[in-house]
Amino acid sequence: MTLTQVWGSLLIFTLCPLLGRLPLIAWITYGLTRRQLSQVGTGNVSVSAAFYQGGRLVGILAVLSEAFKGIAAVLLARYFFPTQPEWEIISLIMLVLGRYWMGNGAGTTNVVWGFVVHDWRVALLVFLIGGISFTIFRDRTTGRIGVLILFPLILALLHPSDTARIMSAIALGLLLGWIYQKIPDDLDLPTKQANLESQAVFRFFRGDKAIISLDSKLDAHKVGQKAATLSQLKRWGYAVPTGWVLPPGDDSEPLVKYLPLSESEPLIVRSSAIGEDSQLSSAAGQYQSILNVTTRPALQEAITQVLASYDHPSATQYRRNRDLPDTAMAVLIQKQIRGVFSGVVFSRDPISQQGDAVIIEGLPGDATRVVSGRVTPEKYEVYLGELGEEGRGDKEDKEDKE
Secondary structure, three states: OOHHHHHHHHHHHHHHHHHHHOOHHHHHHHHHHOOOHHHOOOOOOOHHHHHHHHOHHHHHHHHHHHHHHHHHHHHHHHHHOOOOOHHHHHHHHHHHHHHHHHHOOOOHHHHHHHHHHHOHHHHHHHHHHHHHHHHHHOOHHHHHHHHHHHHHHHHHHHOOOOHHHHHHHHHHHHHHHHHHHHOOOHHHOOHHHOOHHHHHHHHHHHOHHHOEEOOOOOOHHHHOHHHHHHHHHHHOOOOOOOEEEEOOOOOOHHHHHHOOOOOOOOEEEEEEEOOOOOOOOOOOOOOOOEEEEOOHHHHHHHHHHHHHHHHOHHHHHHHHHOOOOOOOEEEEEEEOOOOOEEEEEEOOOOOOOOOOEEEEEEEEOOOHHHHHOOEOOEEEEEEOOOOEEEEEEOOOOOEOOO
8 A cells, every 4th residue: 555545545534424424414404494404303414304304405405415425435535546446435434434423314325426436337227226126116124225235236246356345335235224223214204294395205205105095086996985985075075084095915014104003093994895885785794894903013903804804704695695796805094083973874765775864873982883783773864855854763772683
């Protein structure tokens, strides 16, 4: 090693961490929004935090500032070690260390742009393969791990004899993976609280585009009549509780990870089978609904139970008796309403199947007892033409005698 390279290594080990520490993102965000990133959100001073708190302009400037750091670190190493490219990766390692220990960030943007300068072929292949994989699987945790494995692997394939370079890339990947475990993820923050300009970006990188909600226009042939009708009512302006749909055959894990869960706002997991609540049959009470879901394990178990209820012997026999084909089950998940009085409304009398009366059957509390068929509910008939109301039924719970 020459004297010049000795000085170069000293600069890399001292200047690159300080460059990582340089709070350009914090300065940009505070200058344009008067917000201290270290005091809001996750406390990260990162590109994603800049987008979240400051919007598109602040985020773009943050990207440019971090790209400058990564490129500068690589060019510094290249100047002193033109024939030893592993030093360029070492400079990125030192930059990331400074970014984490002194700058409250992971340094992902630094590494991305540093690698573009280091070897654009590696950067391009990682971008293409990683981008396609993320678009398909829509899981950012898996995507991160995949990229951290991918870039040393591609580097090794392109430069199989450069052991020092490969080992440096592996060390950089391990360092980033360790940092990801230590810092909170800005993408876990509520999307609706993000700057309006950045909400679409956050939904994409969170994987939200794979999540189907009742705000979307839904096809009854794909998600069942129940979910499709509720989505239509919601788009018409009715106060339909917030809900999400898991189509038949879809992986439930992204939805389980995404949905908000708390003791104060439980969820209800409902069936929305293809053919359920149709003009031919209602399938009322044939499939399972799970109330008061407040944890992710409970949500996963509830989804499994609802899906399994489609093949329950009584549900199968119900379809056979009506010559209905076996189709598939979608799962509808909604925020649960703690009803004071709950029940079912029939637009036409299900017994007489005629007349202009709307039939309402209900009981105090949630609707479980009403739809279970075990309790005789209170019954009300509302005659729309006369604007009159006649109520009849038992005030006390009665068990059906069958």
